[in-house]
Amino acid sequence: MKKLNEDQLNELQKDLDAIRDEVIADLGERDAKYIRKIIRLHRTLEVGGRVMMPFGFIPPVFVAATASLGIAKIIENMEIGHNVMHGQYDWMNDPALNSQTYEWDTVCTSDSWRRTHNYEHHTYTNIIGKDRDYGYAVLRLSDDVKWHPGHLLQFINYVLLTVLFQWGVGVHELESEKIRRGELRWRDKLPFLKDFVRKGGRQGFKDYVFFPLLTLPVAPIVLAGNVGANLIRNIWASTVIFCGHFTQDAETFTEEECEGESKGHWYLRQLTGSSNFTGGKWLHVLSGHLSYQVEHHVFPDLPAHRYPEISEKVQAVCAKYDIPYNTGSFAKQYGTVLKRIGKFSLPDVVRTRLEGKRELQAI
Amino acid sequence: MLARLSNTKALHWLGRQLLNRDNPAGYFDPLAEAINPMWVQEYTPARVENIINETADTKTFVLKPAKRWAGFQAGQHVNICTDIEGVRRTRTFSLSSSPLLWQSEGQITLTIKRLPGGLVTNWMHDALQPGDVIGLTEAFGEFLIPEPAQPVLFIAGGSGITPILSQLQTMAAEDYRAPVTLLYYVRTQNDVIAREALQALAARWPALSLTIIATNESDEPRYLRDSDLETVAGIKAREVFLCGPKGLMDLATDLLVKRGLKEKQMHSTFFAPPAQASLDSDQLGGEVTFSNSNLKVGSEGDANLLEIAEAAGLKPQYGCRMGICHQCSCRKTSGIVVNRLTGKVSGPGEEPVQLCVSVPQGPVALDV
Numbered sequence: 231m232k233k234l235n236e237d238q239l240n241e242l243q244k245d246l247d248a249i250r251d252e253v254i255a256d257l258g259e260r261d262a263k264y265i266r267k268i269i270r271l272h273r274t275l276e277v278g279g280r281v282m283m284p285f286g287f288i289p290p291v292f293v294a295a296t297a298s299l300g301i302a303k304i305i306e307n308m309e310i311g312h313n314v315m316h317g318q319y320d321w322m323n324d325p326a327l328n329s330q331t332y333e334w335d336t337v338c339t340s341d342s343w344r345r346t347h348n349y350e351h352h353t354y355t356n357i358i359g360k361d362r363d364y365g366y367a368v369l370r371l372s373d374d375v376k377w378h379p380g381h382l383l384q385f386i387n388y389v390l391l392t393v394l395f396q397w398g399v400g401v402h403e404l405e406s407e408k409i410r411r412g413e414l415r416w417r418d419k420l421p422f423l424k425d426f427v428r429k430g431g432r433q434g435f436k437d438y439v440f441f442p443l444l445t446l447p448v449a450p451i452v453l454a455g456n457v458g459a460n461l462i463r464n465i466w467a468s469t470v471i472f473c474g475h476f477t478q479d480a481e482t483f484t485e486e487e488c489e490g491e492s493k494g495h496w497y498l499r500q501l502t503g504s505s506n507f508t509g510g511k512w513l514h515v516l517s518g519h520l521s522y523q524v525e526h527h528v529f530p531d532l533p534a535h536r537y538p539e540i541s542e543k544v545q546a547v548c549a550k551y552d553i554p555y556n557t558g559s560f561a562k563q564y565g566t567v568l569k570r571i572g573k574f575s576l577p578d579v580v581r582t583r584l585e586g587k588r589e590l591q592a593i
Numbered sequence: 594m595l596a597r598l599s600n601t602k603a604l605h606w607l608g609r610q611l612l613n614r615d616n617p618a619g620y621f622d623p624l625a626e627a628i629n630p631m632w633v634q635e636y637t638p639a640r641v642e643n644i645i646n647e648t649a650d651t652k653t654f655v656l657k658p659a660k661r662w663a664g665f666q667a668g669q670h671v672n673i674c675t676d677i678e679g680v681r682r683t684r685t686f687s688l689s690s691s692p693l694l695w696q697s698e699g700q701i702t703l704t705i706k707r708l709p710g711g712l713v714t715n716w717m718h719d720a721l722q723p724g725d726v727i728g729l730t731e732a733f734g735e736f737l738i739p740e741p742a743q744p745v746l747f748i749a750g751g752s753g754i755t756p757i758l759s760q761l762q763t764m765a766a767e768d769y770r771a772p773v774t775l776l777y778y779v780r781t782q783n784d785v786i787a788r789e790a791l792q793a794l795a796a797r798w799p800a801l802s803l804t805i806i807a808t809n810e811s812d813e814p815r816y817l818r819d820s821d822l823e824t825v826a827g828i829k830a831r832e833v834f835l836c837g838p839k840g841l842m843d844l845a846t847d848l849l850v851k852r853g854l855k856e857k858q859m860h861s862t863f864f865a866p867p868a869q870a871s872l873d874s875d876q877l878g879g880e881v882t883f884s885n886s887n888l889k890v891g892s893e894g895d896a897n898l899l900e901i902a903e904a905a906g907l908k909p910q911y912g913c914r915m916g917i918c919h920q921c922s923c924r925k926t927s928g929i930v931v932n933r934l935t936g937k938v939s940g941p942g943e944e945p946v947q948l949c950v951s952v953p954q955g956p957v958a959l960d961v
């Protein structure tokens with residue numbers, strides 16, 4: 231990790247706070263209009279998808295309906311739900327956009343998400359052992375975790391996690407690895423399990439029982455379309471999120487180096503532990519602006535559509551302190567994620583030898 | 594009826610399952626708003642039909658709420674909500690029209706004075722236009738016409754006349770069978786709100802005696818005097834309704850008590866930010882636990898819970914920030930709070946509190 235002394239960290243904090251204050255002072259009509267426009271788009275796509283789905287026996291309609299519903303779920307989860315729950319729109323004082331009461335269209339309950347994501351992940355970002363989002367307790371993505379033969383098959387785990395992403399996120403707070411290790415008892419997790427079953431049941435009932443049965447003669451088509459829409463969302467959400475922290479140069483941290491850290495150090499960790507990807511306007515909207523993961527981690531409660539506007543200022547701050555600003559095309563960043571998953575599935579001996587060889591070749 | 598009720602209940606349940614929210618009807622509001630704002634479900638939409646200038650700084654807004662609005666009793670208030678610069682603002686106003694107008698024409702009126710520096714009243718005066726839609730809550734308030742009829746004395750100051758206008762019109766229409774007196778205090782004769790309506794009422798309804806007194810037209814201010822009350826026949830038997838600035842209300846209460854009127858005969862309602870009760874700030878403050886946010890912060894002096902929460906980086910729901918609208922109400926699980934308006938001290942147990950007017954007295958725990 232890039233080292234800065236105490237004074238530099240304080241200075242860094244001041245520089246970033248200034249960017250934040252400027253946006254906060256400017257919040258208003260424009261931001262409200264933006265999020266309301268996105269919500270209208272979401273409702274339109276969802277209604278459109280649900281209405282078209284029963285006519286999915288016509289193949290192009292099936293594709294349109296599934297895509298429409300899938301994109302609706304992506305927008306709701308990423309640009310609306312995730313961002314609203316971060317408190318990005320709390321200043322609007324609209325009860326429908328309140329971070330503490332918003333409930334999103336996915337298996338994970340919003341309460342669980344606020345605990346595991348807003349609190350744990352955003353506070354302990356990339357600290358191995360404390361940020362359970364780092365590899366989701368099923369993947370080995372750094373040499374801070376000891377290798378065992380099971381890791382050889384982790385690419386299969388990755389594919390499964392991606393395909394079933396909403397369920398994976400939903401059970402994340404179960405902390406099954408701690409139950410396996412005997413650090414927690416099932417009994418401790420009963421309240422969580424109850425909520426998980428209620429919300430998971432609700433989501434399953436909606437997409438896999440209610441809407442198919444509502445249009446009984448074409449139930450299999452509607453079921454298939456709804457499964458498809460969930461799958462599209464799962465794969466996209468997982469991919470975007472993996473690009474945010476698991477790219478080649480995204481750094482990891484140890485508990486020791488973060489003990490009693492200052493706000494400036496927290497900022498530095500967010501800057502170096504996150505990675506962006508570039509693309510067109512709609513790629514950013516569909517990723518909930520998590521394509522600006524660096525900006526998001528530095529300012530998680532600023533309205534996300536502001537990230538592109540402040541990106542240059544954040545880059546200037548990074549340049550000032552010689553902090554790497556990790557970005558690249560979507561394809562390039564995702565490529566390094568896949569490489570990382572593959573690399574750390576191998577025993578350290580093999581991995582270091584392979585890496586050494588590559589370095590030699592490079593020379 | 595029962596079948597319909599269970600039907601709506603079942604629908605509501607289904608809506609909650611499908612749409613992940615406690616008010617499923619509001620899910621389509623963003624679309625409804627774009628097509629016809631009167632279809633919005635989250636609040637009762639009300640269209641501005643007409644705006645009437647009453648005085649230089651007071652306007653009457655004639656509104657047509659959506660049909661599902663439940664109506665009101667004369668003397669009650671509503672909360673209105675509207676987005677200004679992207680921020681939802683809630684304020685409480687008295688209804689100035691009679692419920693009869695709502696029943697016959699589906700209309701209500703709010704008579705609103707421009708408050709210097711006031712965000713919402715100024716916006717309503719400057720930006721709100723006929724055809725625009727604002728949100729309404731159901732009506733509330735206990736400032737109600739006595740039933741059965743008893744002799745009444747109204748004492749109004751400035752725009753405090755608004756709930757009384759509603760009451761007088763209603764009483765006149767129902768041919769209220771007891772003497773009614775209105776003492777109406779205004780700064781100058783130009784500040785009389787609804788003068789024509791009041792004079793017309795007095796002309797056709799003999800039970801009403803109307804006195805309008807300007808307080809600031811002579812060198813010496815001419816406030817409420819005991820001799821004003823002297824003119825009210827059988828004052829000791831009257832139900833008294835007070836609405837106006839705090840100075841007037843305090844003065845009137847004092848004089849009435851001296852005349853031997855009982856507290857339960859006197860009814861008052863706020864029309865402007867009520868003055869704060871004087872609190873002994875040495876005893877105030879304490880550690881506040883925000884249980885849902887895993888946060889504990891200390892507080893000193895007369896900072897209220899809303900200010901304390903915001904200073905700690907939390908963003909609870911709020912509305913008027915003066916103890917009226919209950920948007921910021923939430924559960925206190927333990928601890929004692931003092932109501933900033935009344936000076937009343939709460940019990941130590943679990944109860945709802947209004948964050949914006951509750952000041953901790955010792956440690957307090959909240960579900961925030």
